[in-house]
Amino acid sequence: MSITKDTLQKHLTDPAVFCCRRAKGTVIGADDLEDPTLFDDMVDAGLLTLSDDGLTIEEVLGSTLLQDVEALTPITKDVLDKVNAKSVPAEAPAEPVKASPAAPAAPTAAPSGTIHLKIDKLEGLSLDIPAGTILGAAGPLPAGPTEKTGEKKVIRKLIKKHIKITDVEISDKTAIEDGKIFIDGSIVEKAVKEDPLCVSMSLDVIYPDKRHVYTDTIMDVAPIATKVEGELGEGVTKVADGVVFMLTGVDEDGVQIHEFGSSEGFLDEKMYFGHPGCADEGDIIIRCHAVIKRLTGMTRPGPFAAHKCEDYIIQAVRNELKKYDGEVVREEVCEDLRRKGNPRVVLVKEIMGQGAMHDNVLCPNEPCSVMGGQKNVDLGNVPIVLTPNQVRDGSIHALTCIGPATKEMTRHYIREPLVEGLANDDELDLIGVVFVGSPQVNDEKLWVSDRLGSLLESLDIDGCIITTEGFGNNHIDFIQHIGQAGKRGIPVVGVSFCAYQGQLVVGNPYADAMVEENMDHGGFENDVAGCSCVTKEVAARAIQMLKNKMAGVPIAAAPKKWDNAVINANNKLLGLPETVLLDKGTLH
Amino acid sequence: MNLTTVEGMRSEIFVPVTPKPVFTELKKPLSECKVAFITAGGIHKKDQTPFNTSGDFSYRVIPFDTPSSNLMVTHGGFDNSDINKDVNAMFPIDRLHELVAEGFIGSLPEETYTFMGGGGNVEKFRNETGPEIAKKLKAQGVDIVLCTGGCGTCHRSATIVTRCCEAEGMSCCVIAALPPIARQQGAPRITAPHVPIGSNAGEPNNIPMQTAILKESLEWVRDCPSYNGLKVLPYEYRHNV
Numbered sequence: 107m108s109i110t111k112d113t114l115q116k117h118l119t120d121p122a123v124f125c126c127r128r129a130k131g132t133v134i135g136a137d138d139l140e141d142p143t144l145f146d147d148m149v150d151a152g153l154l155t156l157s158d159d160g161l162t163i164e165e166v167l168g169s170t171l172l173q174d175v176e177a178l179t180p181i182t183k184d185v186l187d188k189v190n191a192k193s194v195p196a197e198a199p200a201e202p203v204k205a206s207p208a209a210p211a212a213p214t215a216a217p218s219g220t221i222h223l224k225i226d227k228l229e230g231l232s233l234d235i236p237a238g239t240i241l242g243a244a245g246p247l248p249a250g251p252t253e254k255t256g257e258k259k260v261i262r263k264l265i266k267k268h269i270k271i272t273d274v275e276i277s278d279k280t281a282i283e284d285g286k287i288f289i290d291g292s293i294v295e296k297a298v299k300e301d302p303l304c305v306s307m308s309l310d311v312i313y314p315d316k317r318h319v320y321t322d323t324i325m326d327v328a329p330i331a332t333k334v335e336g337e338l339g340e341g342v343t344k345v346a347d348g349v350v351f352m353l354t355g356v357d358e359d360g361v362q363i364h365e366f367g368s369s370e371g372f373l374d375e376k377m378y379f380g381h382p383g384c385a386d387e388g389d390i391i392i393r394c395h396a397v398i399k400r401l402t403g404m405t406r407p408g409p410f411a412a413h414k415c416e417d418y419i420i421q422a423v424r425n426e427l428k429k430y431d432g433e434v435v436r437e438e439v440c441e442d443l444r445r446k447g448n449p450r451v452v453l454v455k456e457i458m459g460q461g462a463m464h465d466n467v468l469c470p471n472e473p474c475s476v477m478g479g480q481k482n483v484d485l486g487n488v489p490i491v492l493t494p495n496q497v498r499d500g501s502i503h504a505l506t507c508i509g510p511a512t513k514e515m516t517r518h519y520i521r522e523p524l525v526e527g528l529a530n531d532d533e534l535d536l537i538g539v540v541f542v543g544s545p546q547v548n549d550e551k552l553w554v555s556d557r558l559g560s561l562l563e564s565l566d567i568d569g570c571i572i573t574t575e576g577f578g579n580n581h582i583d584f585i586q587h588i589g590q591a592g593k594r595g596i597p598v599v600g601v602s603f604c605a606y607q608g609q610l611v612v613g614n615p616y617a618d619a620m621v622e623e624n625m626d627h628g629g630f631e632n633d634v635a636g637c638s639c640v641t642k643e644v645a646a647r648a649i650q651m652l653k654n655k656m657a658g659v660p661i662a663a664a665p666k667k668w669d670n671a672v673i674n675a676n677n678k679l680l681g682l683p684e685t686v687l688l689d690k691g692t693l694h
Numbered sequence: 695m696n697l698t699t700v701e702g703m704r705s706e707i708f709v710p711v712t713p714k715p716v717f718t719e720l721k722k723p724l725s726e727c728k729v730a731f732i733t734a735g736g737i738h739k740k741d742q743t744p745f746n747t748s749g750d751f752s753y754r755v756i757p758f759d760t761p762s763s764n765l766m767v768t769h770g771g772f773d774n775s776d777i778n779k780d781v782n783a784m785f786p787i788d789r790l791h792e793l794v795a796e797g798f799i800g801s802l803p804e805e806t807y808t809f810m811g812g813g814g815n816v817e818k819f820r821n822e823t824g825p826e827i828a829k830k831l832k833a834q835g836v837d838i839v840l841c842t843g844g845c846g847t848c849h850r851s852a853t854i855v856t857r858c859c860e861a862e863g864m865s866c867c868v869i870a871a872l873p874p875i876a877r878q879q880g881a882p883r884i885t886a887p888h889v890p891i892g893s894n895a896g897e898p899n900n901i902p903m904q905t906a907i908l909k910e911s912l913e914w915v916r917d918c919p920s921y922n923g924l925k926v927l928p929y930e931y932r933h934n935v
Contacts, residue, residue: 203699255696365770366813367748404774449697460891461773461933509748509813533697546772546890547932548872578771578812578846579891582874585709604707607749607813611850611875613709620707631748631813647706653697664705673706680700692748 116663117142118164118193121156122181132171134186139163140178154178165190255447256532262340264495266331266438268347269430274311274390280422282430287330287349287423289392297418301411305358305397309419312352312373312391322354322395323368324377324635325412325463326506327384328516331473331499332424339442339496343473344427347435350385350517351420355396355403355412363396363403363412365463366509366576369633376510377635378625378688383518384636394419406483409463413505417476424472440529442495448535449568449656452491453524454558456574456584457514459487459543463507468492468541473500474516481505487543487550489558494529497522497539508576509631511638512603512623518636523645524571524601531649537565542587544580551583559590569656571648573601573640577608577631585612592616597655601648603638605629605668619661621648622673627689629668634690643682647673650680713880715921716857720838720865724912727837729799732827732859734811734852735777735784735844735894736769744768745810751818753809753827758802762788771812771845772892776933780898784842789895789904798909803834811843811851819851824858832862838915839866840908842894846875853879867915869894869907873924883918885911888930897931 113136120142128138142163145154160180169186183189273286280290294307312319328351335341355363362368369376373391377384385391394416402408458464459482468490470479482490492501502519528536542558545551562570570591574584584602591598592614601621604610606629610617623644626632654661665672673685720727736745738754745752747770756765765785767777776783785808793799807827811819831839839859843852849872856866860882870876871894873886887907889896896904907929914925 203701365747367746367770401778404770406773464773546892547888548874548886549888578848578850579872579875581846582872600707602707607815608847609816610707610710611846612878617707617709618705620705620709622706633748647703650698650700651703651705654699654703657697657699659699659701662702662704664708666708668708672704676703676706679702 111136113141114139114163119162121145121160122163122166123154123160124175124177124179124181126177128171128175130171130173134166134169134171134181156180157182159183161189162192164193256445257447258532259444259446261442261444262495264340264440264499265342266345266440266499267342267434268345268436268438269427270433270435271346271349271390274349274392276309276311280426282426282432285432287346287426289419289423293419293422297415300415300418303399303402303408303411304415305399307397307415308395310393312393314388314390317374318372321370321373321376321393322356323362323364323370324510325353325355325363325409326504326515327352327635328420328474328503329500329520330420330423330427331520332427333472334428338469338473338499338501339493343499346427348388349390349392351416352385352391352393353396353412353416354393355398355409357398357403357408358400361403363398363409365404365507367631367633369510369635371633376633378637381636381639381641382521382523383513383515383639404462406461406465409505410465413503414476421472421475421477424475440495440498442493445532445535448533450535450537450566451528451569451571451652452538452540452562452565452567453528453536454540454542454570454572454587456542456544456572456580456587457482458507458576458580459483460546460579463505464544465505465507467503467505469496469501470503474503474520476503479503482541482543485543487545487554489540489542489554489561491538491540491561494525494536494539497525502541510635511626511632512576512608513635514575514639515636518639523640523642524573524648527642527645527649528571533653537567544574544583546579548582552586555583555586555590558587559594562591562596563594567596569597569652571599571601571652575639577603578611581611585610585614585617588617589614597652599648599652599655601640601644603631607631609668618663619651619655620664621651622668624668625685625688626692627687628692630692632688632690632692634688637688643677643685646680646682647676710878716860716880717882717921718860718863718865720916722837724799724916725797726800728801728803728835729790729838729840729912730803730806730831730834730836731785731787731790731840732806732855733785733808733842734814734848734855735842736767736810736812737765737777737781737785737808738768739764740766747810747812749813749815750810751815751823753807753823755805756808757805758787758790760787769810769812769844771848773933774892776893776898782895782904783893783898784844784895786895786904786908789901789908792905793908799912803831803836805834807831809851809855811848812845813847814851814854816850816854819854820858824855827855828858828862828864831859832864836864838912839864840911841866841868843868843870843872844894845891846872849875850879852876853881856881865915867911867918869911877922877924880922882921883914884922884924885914885927886924887927890931890933893931893933896929900931903929903931
């Protein structure tokens with residue numbers, strides 16, 4: 107099978123192999139060459155053996171064959187009259203370029219002929235012709251009305267006040283005084299009454315320098331945040347700084363509440379401190395440990411009971427935080443806004459929706475809480491649009507399933523790097539964040555994806571980024587979602603953990619700009635909570651790929667196998683730090 | 695619009711293509727066939743070491759005379775409650791004995807092999823676990839292999855092992871809750887009942903549905919015209935989690 111000129115252009119530096127027998131005297135062109143994308147399969151099938159002496163396509167084009175050569179033979183210099191020079195790959199990172207490719211090209215030549223104007227009866231004509239306009243003359247015409255693009259129009263503002271917390275004590279009262287949180291130890295008795303499936307609960311405090319302590323599996327990390335003015339996404343929110351809640355859990359038989367691997371062990375080794383979903387290096391951790399009824403760990407109600415009871419305790423602290431006027435270490439201003447004229451983009455976050463822990467609470471009453479929210483599984487996993495501010499104000503409480511490394515915990519969403527990155531990018535117009543659940547039935551996955559497709563179309567967007575947490579069955583919908591955008595001509599970038607263990611199980615041609623989240627040495631889902639998730643670097647690469655795609659700047663095809671060097675080459679181009687892989691010796 | 699662009703970026707994730715065909719035509723009537731059933735759904739005997747739920751390429755030996763009440767599931771990729779109710783929802787061992795008694799199939803081998811395919815190590819399953827299971831089944835004179843997977847990567851592992859069995863000269867079918875994965879990964883034959891992951895072989899305790907899914911999958915092994923053929927089965931079950 108020969109290749110087209112298009113394919114040829116994409117594979118200039120790939121090996122040149124004859125597709126069919128070619129006779130002496132042939133001048134080599136696209137018609138003579140085999141498609142390099144088939145080489146892996148051909149090598150696997152024993153049809154082709156690539157040679158180290160083989161030349162690349164760009165080296166052989168236009169050369170004349172000096173002897174007859176059989177099909178599927180790599181082309182070497184001894185059979186050619188000449189070898190072209192190799193193109194030199196750009197060494198230095200290319201300077202980012204501003205491109206405005208979407209503007210239609212102005213015609214360079216004016217239409218020929220004359221302009222005919224016939225007025226039979228004329229009275230009181232007043233014509234204002236802009237200076238410089240020469241009717242019918244040669245010269246560039248303006249592409250359209252020149253309007254200011256990207257002008258910022260603020261829809262609503264949210265202020266997050268980060269309140270300094272320096273200590274936590276489990277005591278006999280619940281209060282915040284002088285930067286210290288006190289939690290009444292007996293509150294756990296009331297908390298467990300919130301759900302009959304929760305058998306017991308306990309609280310303790312882990313200081314940053316004393317993290318080498320045993321922990322049961324980390325179910326979630328949640329900040330303490332509360333509204334003091336307005337609804338979620340607007341007004342004022344207080345966030346406790348320097349402290350987080352961590353939920354751990356087992357069932358009555360001591361079985362860890364987890365799905366795809368658990369993270370029990372020494373805490374200092376089991377969390378990727380500093381990643382968006384995790385505790386930061388200096389955070390005090392309030393550990394809330396739940397014991398739930400026997401055999402309920404892998405069902406929907408069991409893990410939810412643990413989250414609900416923990417939230418009862420966090421709410422008590424939230425109520426104190428509302429009243430507490432402590433030192434504000436940071437004031438974060440978040441804006442929902444339009445930048446009209448900029449490319450309209452959305453972020454689509456595929457979240458888990460298969461039941462058990464594969465579920466999330468959306469839009470609760472308080473930031474990151476449970477009360478008042480709706481679960482995406484109960485909503486049929488259909489796409490839901492939130493404003494960037496709503497996401498940044500804790501509209502998602504994650505019930506956090508899948509493996510420890512790839513799950514996005516509650517804290518992740520309140521400071522999601524892609525939401526921050528897209529919202530703050532003044533070249534884009536982030537019009538919303540779409541949450542779509544991943545159902546457990548194949549038909550439902552496709553059904554939900556169809557709904558997302560219609561939504562994307564009706565939002566009239568110029569581009570989108572689609573992410574998923576975890577890997578495996580959710581990659582079906584993930585790829586389907588990418589297809590929904592792709593087939594509508596919407597530039598799309600996919601973001602996921604794939605690497606070795608999570609390599610895609612399905613694919614389509616639109617998944618050609620993909621960003622890898624993996625940070626495990628072997629490319630596995632390891633047992634370190636929050637290791638392989640959306641980070642600032644992942645977000646920066648995804649946003650840049652989207653801009654490239656929207657502007658028509660090519661993104662080279664991925665190699666056949668996961669290779670962290672590809673990720674680091676992209677990092678280098680963008681001036682980002684290297685992605686250093688964590689070697690936990692995971693090898694399932 | 696003004697967009698900052700950067701030349702030279704490369705996509706970081708490979709998007710797969712379906713592997714080369716493998717297909718063994720069935721040359722006997724079903725009533726004379728020895729039928730094995732393997733599963734990637736994490737089924738094992740209660741007295742065996744549970745699987746590592748974050749990835750495990752080992753397998754367990756299950757004698758076919760094991761009572762279904764002695765079997766359990768260890769799998770982290772889906773809601774286990776259906777299998778907890780009835781192991782036949784993933785591994786229909788009771789239904790298989792009934793099919794032999796009925797004369798629909800000839801016999802069952804002495805033992806079969808189960809694994810937990812979630813997060814499965816592709817190379818290990820392709821080069822070690824798969825060929826080993828295939829050889830052991832072939833040595834018992836098995837003609838047909840049916841297979842279920844659980845979660846997404848489970849379907850991948852299930853398909854890899856099934857392909858090994860097909861390559862060893864047995865006619866195989868993956869009963870898939872996630873047919874796109876079985877297709878993409880190159881299952882020789884696929885049947886697809888409308889079921890959630892976790893009850894791939896039919897609703898728990900619904901004997902007529904489980905039997906029908908098994909029978910029609912066996913018939914598809916006989917009738918499927920060519921490699922990677924998919925037949926959607928008209929059985930629907932929704933697990934209200």
